[in-house]
Amino acid sequence: MKIETNSKRILACGIVICLVLLSTIGSASAYSLKSYWWQDEKAGFKIDSSVSTTWHNALNSAMDEWNDAPSDFYYYYDSSSDNKFQCQYLPQETWNGLCSTTYSGDSIIKTIITLNTAKSWSTYSICLPGKMDVQSTATHEFGHALGLAHSTYSDATMWQYGYTGTTWKRSLHSDDECGIRAMYGPE
Numbered sequence: 593m594k595i596e597t598n599s600k601r602i603l604a605c606g607i608v609i610c611l612v613l614l615s616t617i618g619s620a621s622a623y624s625l626k627s628y629w630w631q632d633e634k635a636g637f638k639i640d641s642s643v644s645t646t647w648h649n650a651l652n653s654a655m656d657e658w659n660d661a662p663s664d665f666y667y668y669y670d671s672s673s674d675n676k677f678q679c680q681y682l683p684q685e686t687w688n689g690l691c692s693t694t695y696s697g698d699s700i701i702k703t704i705i706t707l708n709t710a711k712s713w714s715t716y717s718i719c720l721p722g723k724m725d726v727q728s729t730a731t732h733e734f735g736h737a738l739g740l741a742h743s744t745y746s747d748a749t750m751w752q753y754g755y756t757g758t759t760w761k762r763s764l765h766s767d768d769e770c771g772i773r774a775m776y777g778p779e
Protein backbone atom coordinates (compact mmCIF):
# COMPACT_ATOMS: atom_id res chain seq x y z
CA MET A 593 0.00 0.00 0.00
CA LYS A 594 2.79 2.38 0.97
CA ILE A 595 4.87 1.49 -2.10
CA GLU A 596 1.85 2.20 -4.32
CA THR A 597 1.44 5.68 -2.80
CA ASN A 598 5.12 6.44 -3.29
CA SER A 599 5.10 5.38 -6.93
CA LYS A 600 2.05 7.56 -7.55
CA ARG A 601 3.92 10.48 -6.02
CA ILE A 602 6.96 9.76 -8.18
CA LEU A 603 4.75 9.65 -11.28
CA ALA A 604 3.12 12.97 -10.31
CA CYS A 605 6.54 14.59 -9.86
CA GLY A 606 7.66 13.33 -13.27
CA ILE A 607 4.67 14.92 -14.99
CA VAL A 608 5.21 18.28 -13.30
CA ILE A 609 8.87 18.36 -14.36
CA CYS A 610 7.91 17.56 -17.97
CA LEU A 611 5.35 20.40 -18.01
CA VAL A 612 7.92 22.85 -16.66
CA LEU A 613 10.44 21.76 -19.28
CA LEU A 614 7.87 22.08 -22.07
CA SER A 615 6.84 25.57 -20.97
CA THR A 616 10.50 26.63 -20.69
CA ILE A 617 11.23 25.40 -24.18
CA GLY A 618 8.06 27.09 -25.46
CA SER A 619 8.83 30.52 -24.03
CA ALA A 620 12.48 30.40 -25.10
CA SER A 621 11.56 29.87 -28.74
CA ALA A 622 8.63 32.30 -28.95
CA TYR A 623 10.24 35.73 -29.01
CA SER A 624 12.88 36.48 -31.59
CA LEU A 625 15.76 38.95 -31.46
CA LYS A 626 17.32 40.86 -34.32
CA SER A 627 21.11 40.78 -34.54
CA TYR A 628 21.49 44.45 -33.61
CA TRP A 629 20.49 46.61 -30.62
CA TRP A 630 20.99 49.97 -28.87
CA GLN A 631 24.47 49.68 -27.38
CA ASP A 632 23.82 52.30 -24.68
CA GLU A 633 20.50 50.63 -23.74
CA LYS A 634 18.32 53.67 -24.44
CA ALA A 635 16.82 55.42 -27.45
CA GLY A 636 15.62 59.01 -27.79
CA PHE A 637 12.69 59.61 -30.15
CA LYS A 638 11.01 62.68 -31.52
CA ILE A 639 7.43 62.80 -32.72
CA ASP A 640 7.30 64.25 -36.22
CA SER A 641 4.92 67.11 -37.05
CA SER A 642 3.09 64.70 -39.40
CA VAL A 643 1.64 62.99 -36.29
CA SER A 644 -1.62 64.44 -34.95
CA THR A 645 -1.30 65.79 -31.41
CA THR A 646 -4.36 63.65 -30.58
CA TRP A 647 -2.04 60.63 -30.98
CA HIS A 648 0.67 61.80 -28.55
CA ASN A 649 -0.83 60.20 -25.44
CA ALA A 650 -1.09 56.85 -27.21
CA LEU A 651 2.58 57.04 -28.31
CA ASN A 652 3.65 58.03 -24.81
CA SER A 653 1.83 55.03 -23.36
CA ALA A 654 3.39 52.74 -25.97
CA MET A 655 6.92 53.84 -24.97
CA ASP A 656 6.04 53.59 -21.26
CA GLU A 657 4.89 50.01 -21.73
CA TRP A 658 8.42 49.03 -22.80
CA ASN A 659 10.00 51.31 -20.18
CA ASP A 660 8.03 49.49 -17.47
CA ALA A 661 9.28 46.08 -18.67
CA PRO A 662 11.97 44.44 -16.53
CA SER A 663 15.08 45.49 -18.43
CA ASP A 664 17.69 48.27 -18.41
CA PHE A 665 16.49 49.67 -21.75
CA TYR A 666 14.31 52.79 -21.90
CA TYR A 667 12.83 55.22 -24.41
CA TYR A 668 12.78 58.98 -23.90
CA TYR A 669 11.71 62.06 -25.85
CA ASP A 670 14.46 63.91 -27.70
CA SER A 671 13.37 66.63 -30.11
CA SER A 672 16.84 66.70 -31.73
CA SER A 673 17.00 62.93 -32.31
CA ASP A 674 17.31 61.34 -35.75
CA ASN A 675 14.94 58.64 -34.50
CA LYS A 676 11.38 59.60 -35.15
CA PHE A 677 7.78 58.52 -35.16
CA GLN A 678 5.98 59.78 -38.26
CA CYS A 679 2.79 59.38 -40.29
CA GLN A 680 2.59 58.93 -44.05
CA TYR A 681 -0.41 58.52 -46.34
CA LEU A 682 0.45 55.45 -48.39
CA PRO A 683 -2.72 53.97 -49.94
CA GLN A 684 -0.70 51.65 -52.19
CA GLU A 685 0.79 49.89 -49.13
CA THR A 686 -0.92 47.02 -47.26
CA TRP A 687 0.90 47.58 -43.95
CA ASN A 688 -0.43 49.60 -41.02
CA GLY A 689 2.88 50.29 -39.31
CA LEU A 690 6.51 49.94 -40.30
CA CYS A 691 9.79 50.20 -38.43
CA SER A 692 12.84 50.91 -40.52
CA THR A 693 16.21 50.51 -38.83
CA THR A 694 19.65 51.67 -39.90
CA TYR A 695 22.38 49.63 -38.23
CA SER A 696 26.08 48.94 -38.39
CA GLY A 697 27.29 45.53 -37.24
CA ASP A 698 25.37 44.84 -34.03
CA SER A 699 24.61 48.53 -33.32
CA ILE A 700 21.41 50.36 -34.18
CA ILE A 701 22.21 53.81 -35.62
CA LYS A 702 18.76 55.17 -36.42
CA THR A 703 15.14 54.06 -36.39
CA ILE A 704 12.06 55.52 -38.04
CA ILE A 705 8.58 54.27 -37.18
CA THR A 706 5.84 55.06 -39.70
CA LEU A 707 2.11 54.59 -39.33
CA ASN A 708 0.14 54.54 -42.55
CA THR A 709 -2.66 57.13 -42.41
CA ALA A 710 -4.32 55.57 -45.45
CA LYS A 711 -5.62 53.08 -42.85
CA SER A 712 -8.36 53.88 -40.38
CA TRP A 713 -7.12 54.57 -36.82
CA SER A 714 -8.58 54.85 -33.33
CA THR A 715 -7.19 56.43 -30.16
CA TYR A 716 -10.24 55.66 -28.00
CA SER A 717 -9.84 53.58 -24.84
CA ILE A 718 -11.92 50.88 -26.56
CA CYS A 719 -10.84 50.54 -30.19
CA LEU A 720 -13.63 51.27 -32.65
CA PRO A 721 -14.73 48.37 -34.89
CA GLY A 722 -12.96 48.30 -38.26
CA LYS A 723 -10.19 50.61 -37.06
CA MET A 724 -6.62 49.93 -35.97
CA ASP A 725 -5.62 50.98 -32.47
CA VAL A 726 -2.79 53.55 -32.53
CA GLN A 727 -1.38 52.56 -29.14
CA SER A 728 -1.35 48.81 -29.91
CA THR A 729 0.38 49.31 -33.25
CA ALA A 730 2.85 51.80 -31.75
CA THR A 731 3.71 49.38 -28.93
CA HIS A 732 4.41 46.67 -31.52
CA GLU A 733 6.59 48.99 -33.64
CA PHE A 734 8.51 50.26 -30.59
CA GLY A 735 9.26 46.59 -29.91
CA HIS A 736 10.89 46.36 -33.35
CA ALA A 737 12.66 49.67 -32.73
CA LEU A 738 14.50 48.25 -29.71
CA GLY A 739 15.58 45.14 -31.63
CA LEU A 740 12.83 42.55 -31.32
CA ALA A 741 11.64 40.57 -34.32
CA HIS A 742 8.26 38.77 -34.44
CA SER A 743 7.17 36.29 -31.79
CA THR A 744 5.56 32.96 -32.61
CA TYR A 745 3.09 33.56 -29.73
CA SER A 746 -0.20 34.75 -31.18
CA ASP A 747 -1.07 36.56 -27.93
CA ALA A 748 2.24 38.47 -27.72
CA THR A 749 2.51 42.15 -28.67
CA MET A 750 5.29 41.10 -31.07
CA TRP A 751 2.96 38.69 -32.93
CA GLN A 752 3.24 39.74 -36.58
CA TYR A 753 -0.47 40.31 -37.31
CA GLY A 754 -2.53 43.27 -36.11
CA TYR A 755 -6.31 43.23 -35.82
CA THR A 756 -8.89 46.00 -36.13
CA GLY A 757 -11.14 46.74 -33.17
CA THR A 758 -8.73 45.31 -30.55
CA THR A 759 -6.44 46.83 -27.92
CA TRP A 760 -4.75 43.78 -26.37
CA LYS A 761 -1.36 44.51 -27.96
CA ARG A 762 -1.09 47.61 -25.75
CA SER A 763 -0.03 45.34 -22.88
CA LEU A 764 3.13 43.30 -23.11
CA HIS A 765 2.85 39.53 -22.86
CA SER A 766 5.37 37.80 -20.59
CA ASP A 767 7.01 36.57 -23.81
CA ASP A 768 7.62 40.19 -24.92
CA GLU A 769 9.15 40.91 -21.50
CA CYS A 770 11.40 37.85 -21.86
CA GLY A 771 12.48 39.21 -25.26
CA ILE A 772 13.53 42.67 -24.02
CA ARG A 773 15.18 41.11 -20.96
CA ALA A 774 17.15 38.69 -23.17
CA MET A 775 18.40 41.62 -25.21
CA TYR A 776 19.10 44.24 -22.52
CA GLY A 777 19.27 42.33 -19.25
CA PRO A 778 17.33 42.79 -16.02
CA GLU A 779 17.12 46.03 -14.08
Ligand SMILES: [Zn+2]
Binds near residue numbers: 732736742751752
Ligand atom coordinates in the same frame (compact mmCIF):
# COMPACT_ATOMS: atom_id res chain seq x y z
ZN1 LIG B 1 5.95 43.66 -36.83
